[in-house]
Amino acid sequence: xxxxxxxxxxxxxxxxxxxxxxxxxxxxxxxxxxxxxxxxxxxxxxxxxxxxxxxxxxxxxxxxxxxxxxxxxxxxxxxxxxxxxxxxxxxxxxxxxxxxxxxxxxxxxxxxxxxxxxxxxxxxxxxxxxxxxxxxxxxxxxxxxxxxxxxxxxxxxxxxxxxxxxxxxxxxxxxxxxxxxxxxxxxxxxxxxxxxxxxxxxxxxxxxxxxxxxxxxxxxxxxxxxxxxxxxxxxxxxxxxxxxxxxxxxxxxxxxxxxxxxxxxxxxxxxxxxxxxxxxxxxxxxxxxxxxxxxxxxxxxxxxxxxxxxxxxxxxxxxxxxxxxxxxxxxxxxxxxxxxxxxxxxxxxxxxxxxxxxxxxxxxxxxxxxxxxxxxxxxxxxxxxxxx
Amino acid sequence: xxxxxxxxxxxxxxxxxxxxxxxxxxxxxxxxxxxxxxxxxxxxxxxxxxxxxxxxxxxxxxxxxxxxxxxxxxxxxxxxxxxxxxxxxxxxxxxxxxxxxxxxxxxxxxxxxxxxxxxxxxxxxxxxxxxxxxxxxxxxxxxxxxxxxxxxxxxxxxxxxxxxxxxxxxxxxxxxxxxxxxxxxxxxxxxxxxxxxxxxxxxxxxxxxxxxxxxxxxxxxxxxxxxxxxxxxxxxxxxxxxxxxxxxxxxxxxxxxxxxxxxxxxxxxxxxxxxxxxxxxxxxxxxxxxxxxxxxxxxxxxxxxxxxxxxxxxxxxxxxxxxxxxxxxxxxxxxxxxxxxxxxxxxxx
Numbered sequence: 001x002x003x004x005x006x007x008x009x010x011x012x013x014x015x016x017x018x019x020x021x022x023x024x025x026x027x028x029x030x031x032x033x034x035x036x037x038x039x040x041x042x043x044x045x046x047x048x049x050x051x052x053x054x055x056x057x058x059x060x061x062x063x064x065x066x067x068x069x070x071x072x073x074x075x076x077x078x079x080x081x082x083x084x085x086x087x088x089x090x091x092x093x094x095x096x097x098x099x100x101x102x103x104x105x106x107x108x109x110x111x112x113x114x115x116x117x118x119x120x121x122x123x124x125x126x127x128x129x130x131x132x133x134x135x136x137x138x139x140x141x142x143x144x145x146x147x148x149x150x151x152x153x154x155x156x157x158x159x160x161x162x163x164x165x166x167x168x169x170x171x172x173x174x175x176x177x178x179x180x181x182x183x184x185x186x187x188x189x190x191x192x193x194x195x196x197x198x199x200x201x202x203x204x205x206x207x208x209x210x211x212x213x214x215x216x217x218x219x220x221x222x223x224x225x226x227x228x229x230x231x232x233x234x235x236x237x238x239x240x241x242x243x244x245x246x247x248x249x250x251x252x253x254x255x256x257x258x259x260x261x262x263x264x265x266x267x268x269x270x271x272x273x274x275x276x277x278x279x280x281x282x283x284x285x286x287x288x289x290x291x292x293x294x295x296x297x298x299x300x301x302x303x304x305x306x307x308x309x310x311x312x313x314x315x316x317x318x319x320x321x322x323x324x325x326x327x328x329x330x331x332x333x334x335x336x337x338x339x340x341x342x343x344x345x346x347x348x349x350x351x352x353x354x355x356x357x358x359x360x361x362x363x364x365x366x367x368x369x370x371x372x373x374x375x376x377x378x379x380x381x382x383x384x385x386x387x388x
Numbered sequence: 389x390x391x392x393x394x395x396x397x398x399x400x401x402x403x404x405x406x407x408x409x410x411x412x413x414x415x416x417x418x419x420x421x422x423x424x425x426x427x428x429x430x431x432x433x434x435x436x437x438x439x440x441x442x443x444x445x446x447x448x449x450x451x452x453x454x455x456x457x458x459x460x461x462x463x464x465x466x467x468x469x470x471x472x473x474x475x476x477x478x479x480x481x482x483x484x485x486x487x488x489x490x491x492x493x494x495x496x497x498x499x500x501x502x503x504x505x506x507x508x509x510x511x512x513x514x515x516x517x518x519x520x521x522x523x524x525x526x527x528x529x530x531x532x533x534x535x536x537x538x539x540x541x542x543x544x545x546x547x548x549x550x551x552x553x554x555x556x557x558x559x560x561x562x563x564x565x566x567x568x569x570x571x572x573x574x575x576x577x578x579x580x581x582x583x584x585x586x587x588x589x590x591x592x593x594x595x596x597x598x599x600x601x602x603x604x605x606x607x608x609x610x611x612x613x614x615x616x617x618x619x620x621x622x623x624x625x626x627x628x629x630x631x632x633x634x635x636x637x638x639x640x641x642x643x644x645x646x647x648x649x650x651x652x653x654x655x656x657x658x659x660x661x662x663x664x665x666x667x668x669x670x671x672x673x674x675x676x677x678x679x680x681x682x683x684x685x686x687x688x689x690x691x692x693x694x695x696x697x698x699x700x701x702x703x704x705x706x707x708x709x710x711x712x713x714x715x716x717x718x719x720x721x722x723x724x725x726x727x728x729x730x731x732x733x734x735x736x737x
Contacts, residue, residue, distance in 0.1 A: 279507035282463055283570070286499055287521040288491050301511050 027305065030382040037378020043371035047364075051180040055131040058174035059145045060159065061152075062337055064129060067169040068155045072101055074169040076355045077112050077161050087116045094122040096146055098158045109354075120158050123147040164357040166345055175337055176361055182338035183319055184368065186253050190318035191311050193257035194264055199307070201261070202268025203295060207276060213269075220262040228259060232321075236330035245336040252331050256321045260314065267310055271303040305383035312376035316369040323365055339365050402474065403578065403610050404437035404460070409469035409483070411455050415683060427682050429455040431634040433469075434709070442604060442611040444625030444642070446618060446657070448679055452634040453614045454502075457580050459483075460612065461499050462490060473497065475577055495525055498576040500600075503587040504563030508555040514541070514566055515551040521573045540569040544599060561592035568599065572607070579604070579611045585620060597623055618661045622646060630654050633682060633690040636709050640717030647731040650712050650719035652695050655729040663736070670735045689722070697727055 031037060050057050066074040082094035097114035104111060126145035129152045132138055140152075148158040163172040205216040235255045239248055275281060281298050289297075325331030326340025327347070334341060342361040345351060351358050411430040414423040430452045437443050445453045458464045460471060462482050471482040473493060480493040501507035508517050518537045522528040528536060538548035544565040555563055564584060571579060581600065585593040597620060604611050613624055621628055621642070628645050630638040630653065638651040649655045659673040675694040680686055686693050692702040701722055709720040721727070 279501045279503060280509040283499065283501060283507050284509075284520060286461055286463060286494055287524050288494055289520065289524045293524065298509055302509075 027379075027382040031378050034378035034381060036374045037381075040371040040374030040378070043367065044375055047180055047184055047368055047371070050177055051184050053133070054178045054181055055133055056139070056141065057143050058171075058177040059128065059142050060171040060174040061129040061131070062170065062175040062178040063335060064171070065169050066157075066159070066165070066171075072155070073110070074101070074165055075167055076110070077165040077169075078355075079164040079172075079357045079360075080161060082122050082160060083119075086119065092119075092121070095119045096122065096158065096160045098148075120146050120148040122160065128152045163360045164355070166358060167351075167355075172342070172357060172360060175342055176339070176364060178337045179339045179342055179361065180364070182249060182332065182336060183322060183340070183365070186249065186256070186322045186338075187315040187318045187372075190253045190257040190260070190321075191315050193254065194261040194314060194318075195307070195311055197257065197261035198264035198268050199300065202265040203272055203299060205265065206269040206272025207291075207295065207299065209273075216265070217269075220265060223259065223262045231259065232325055233328075233330055236325060241333075245332065248332055249336065252322060252325060256318050256325075260317060260321075264307070264310060264314065268303060268307065271306060272299055275299050275302045306380070309376055309380035309383045312372055312379050315376075316372045319365065319369060319372075401439060402436040403439040404474075404612075405470075405472045406436070406460075407434045407470045407472075409433045409456070409459060409471060410467045411452075411459055411464060412467045425683050428634050428685055429682065430459065431685070433634075433636050435629060435636060435639055437610060437612060438627075439474075440608055440610055441626040442601075442613055442624055444621040444628045445612065445614045445631060446616065446621050446628060447631035449616060450633075450679060450682055451631040452682075453616075453631045454582055455634075456631070457499075457582050457612065457614050461494075461497060461580050463499070473578070491525075495521075495574045496576050497578045497580065498571040498574065500564075500567050500571045500579060500581040500584045502583040504555075504560060504567045505587065507567055508563060510555055513552050513554055514546075514558075517555070517566060518551075518570045518573060521570065525574055536573070537569075540573055543572065543603070544569040559592070560588045561595055564588060564592075564596050565599065568596075568603070572603065575607075577610060579609050581611060581613045583615050584613075586615065586617065593620070594623075600624070618657060630657065633680065633685050635690055635720060636718075637691065637721070638717075638719045639709065640715070640719075644715070644717060645731075647733070649729045649731060650715075650717060650724040650727075651691075651721045652697050652727065652729065653691050655735075656694075656696075658730075658732045659735050661732060668736050670732075671730075673735075689720075697723065699723070 068074070077099065080096070080099075082096055084091055084094060086092045086095070097116050097119050099112040100115050102111050102113060103109070122144055123146075124144050125141050126147055127140050128142040128145050130138065130140040146158050146160050150157045159171070161171050161173065163176065166172055166175070201216050201220075205213045232255065236252070239251045243251070276299070281294060284294050284298055322331055322338060323340035323343065326333075326338055327343045329344065332338050332341050339361040343359070346358040346361075409430060410428070410432055413427040413429055415425040415427060416422065417424045433456065445456060447453045455464065459466050460482065462471075462485070466483045469483055473480045473482055473496075475493065475496045478489075478492065480489055482490070482493060482497070485493060512520075515534070515537050518540055519528070519533050522533055522536055534551070537551055541548045541551060546562060546565050546569065550557075555566065558566065564587075567584070579600075584600070585596050588596060600611065600613075601624065603609065611624075613621075615621060615624075625642050627640060628638075628642050629636055630645075630651065632653050638645065638649065638654050640650070645654060646658070649658060656673045656675050659670050661670065663670055673696065675696075677694055680690070680693055686703075687706075688704045689695070689702040689707050692698050695702065699722075705722070707720045707722045709718050711717065712719050712724045
C-alpha cells in the first residue's frame with residue numbers, strides 16, 4: 001500500500017500542536033493579533049466587572065439624596081477631581097477640601113467654593129452606605145471614599161463628586177456605574193434573544209426552502225419595513241406605567257430584540273443556503289445522516305463563528321436602542337438607573353448650559369459601543385481561521 | 389490485466405442497469421419564477437455496468453457526466469427513468485427507492501467527491517469525518533469506532549496516529565485519501581468517483597488513481613469514474629462511456645475505443661490528448677464552434693453542428709445508442725459502421 005506522503009519533515013512539537021488545533025484555538029490566536037480588538041475586549045470585560053460589583057466600585061448609594069436644607073442643597077455640584085497639591089505647597093496623597101454652598105446675591109447662582117482650611121484624604125476600602133451585593137452579601141465597604149470619620153448618613157459628611165451631582169443632589173459618578181448594570185445587560189439579554197430567534201428562523205428558512213422559507217422571508221420584510229421609532233413608541237406605550245422596574249426592563253428587552261432579529265436571521269439563512277450545497281453536507285446526506293444531525297453537527301457549527309461576530313456587532317445597537325428609548329421617555333423610568341435614564345436630565349437646554357456634566361453618561365455609551373465594535377471586528381476577522 | 393478483468397466482469401453479470409434516465413432542470417425567470425425552459429442535463433440515457441469493472445465516464449464540462457453520477461447516488465432526483473442496482477443482498481431501483489430502501493442502498497453505493505477541500509468538514513477531526521458514516525449507520529462508539537477508523541486510515545495509506553488532526557493539516561492528496569477512507573467505511577460494493585483527481589496536483593493524481601485501482605482489486609469494488617481527463621481514463625477504466633450534451637455517444641471496451649473510436653466526437657476528443665513527446669504531436673481535429681447551449685440542444689444528432697462528417701440526415705434524425713455490427717460496442721452515430729475514424733496512435737503524426 002502506498003505510504004502517506006505527509007509532511008513528515010515538520011513533525012516537531014510546535015507544528016504538531018497547530019495541526020491538532022481546534023477551530024476555537026485558531027480563532028483565539030488570530031483574535032490576539034488584532035490589537036484594537038484586544039483593547040476593546042479589556043474595556044468590555046471591565047464594564048461587566050463594574051456592572052457586577054457596582055455597589056462596591058461606586059463610592060455612594062446612587063439613589064441617596066444629599067439635600068439637607070435649601071441653604072445646603074448639594075444640587076448641581078460641578079465635577080471635582082481630588083487634589084494632590086496641598087495649600088501649604090507640599091505634595092500629599094489624594095485629598096479633598098469640603099465644599100461650602102454659596103448663593104450669588106446678584107445672579108442667584110449657587111456656587112461651591114472649597115474650604116481650603118480643612119482637608120480629608122481619599123482612602124481605599126472605606127466604610128460607607130450599607131448594601132447587599134447580589135442581593136445577599138451584606139457589606140458597607142466601598143472601593144474608595146473620603147475618610148472624614150463621619151457616618152455615611154451624617155448631613156456634614158464630606159463627599160467627592162467626581163462627575164458632580166444632579167438636580168436631586170445625587171452623585172452622578174455612582175449613578176453612571178450603576179447604570180452600567182442595565183445598559184450593558186440589556187445588550188446581552190437582547191442579543192441572546194435575537195440569537196435564538198435568528199438561528200431558529202434562519203436555519204429553517206435556509207434549509208427547508210419552499211413555502212416555509214417564503215413565509216419567513218415575507219415576515220422579515222414586513223418587520224424590517226416598519227419604521228422603528230413609531231413602532232417602539234406604540235410598543236412602549238403598551239407597557240403599563242405601574243409595572244415594576246424589572247418587568248419594564250424585560251419588556252423593553254423583548255421589544256428591542258423582536259424588532260432586530262430579522263437582519264441576523266437573513267445572514268443565517270444566506271449562510272445556511274451556501275453551506276447546504278457544500279460537498280461535505282451532501283456527503284453527510286449520502287451517509288444517511290438524519291436532518292437533525294446535519295443541522296446541529298454541520299450547519300449550525302459552520303455558521304456559529306460568523307454569528308457570534310455579528311452578534312457582538314449587534315450589541316451596540318441594543319445598547320443604543322435602550323438609551324434612545326429611555327432618553328425619549330419611552331423606555332425605563334426612574335427609579336431605574338440606566339445611561340438612557342440619566343440622559344433624560346440632559347434634555348433641557350438650561351441644564352446643558354449650567355450643568356454640562358449631566359451629559360457625561362454619553363461618554364460610557366460611546367466608549368462601550370466602540371469597544372463592542374472593535375471586539376466584533378476582531379471576532380469577524382478571526383471567525384474563519386481556514387480562510388486565510 | 390484490464391482485459392482479463394473485463395472478461396471476468398462480463399461473466400459475473402451486470403450490477404447496474406440504467407434505463408431511460410433523464411434529469412431536466414427548469415430555467416426560471418422573472419419575479420414569479422415561472423419556468424421558461426429546460427436544461428436537459430441528462431436525456432434518456434441507458435447503459436449497463438458490469439460487476440467488478442471500472443467504467444470511465446468522459447466528456448466536456450456541461451456534458452452531464454457529473455449529473456449522471458449524482459443521479460446514481462440519488463443525490464439528485466431523476467426526472468425519469470430507472471436505475472436498477474443488483475446488490476449482493478438486494479435489488480434496488482435507486483430512481484424510485486423509498487426512505488428505508490434508500491438508506492440500505494446508500495451503505496453499498498458510496499461517493500468519492502471531486503474536491504477534498506470542500507467535501508471534508510473543516511471543523512471536524514479526521515476521526516469524526518471518517519467515523520461519521522459508522523456513527524450514523526452502525527452506531528459505533530468509543531474504541532470500536534477508533535479501531536475501525538484507524539484500520540481505514542491504514543488501508544488508504546494514512547498514518548492512523550494522525551486521527552486527531554483537522555483537514556487543513558493535510559495535503560491535497562492526503563485529504564482525498566481521507567475522502568476515500570470515508571467512502572469505504574461501510575464496505576461498499578459500488579464506488580462512484582466524481583473527478584477524484586481533478587483538484588489535485590499532477591504529481592499526486594497518480595498516487596490517488598493507483599490507490600483506487602489497488603482498492604478496487606483488493607475489495608472487489610465496482611467503480612464508476614467521472615473525468616474529463618482521457619489519460620486518467622486510459623489508466624483506470626475497463627470500459628469507457630463518452631458523453632456529449634446529456635447523451636451517451638459511445639460506450640465500449642477501453643482498448644478498442646482508444647484504438648478505433650466509432651463516434652466522430654470521440655475521435656475529436658482523442659486528438660486533444662497531450663502527448664509526452666513534443667516531436668510527435670497529435671494531428672488536431674479542431675471542432676468548429678463551441679459546445680451548444682444545453683438549454684437548446686440541436687435537433688437531430690446533438691453533435692451535428694460541430695461534426696466534420698455531417699450529412700443531411702444528421703440534422704433531422706437523432707441517432708440512438710446501439711450496437712455497431714457484432715463488435716459488442718455501442719455508438720450513437722448513423723454512420724458508425726461506415727466511418728473509418730482514427731485512434732490515438734493513428735493520430736500521432
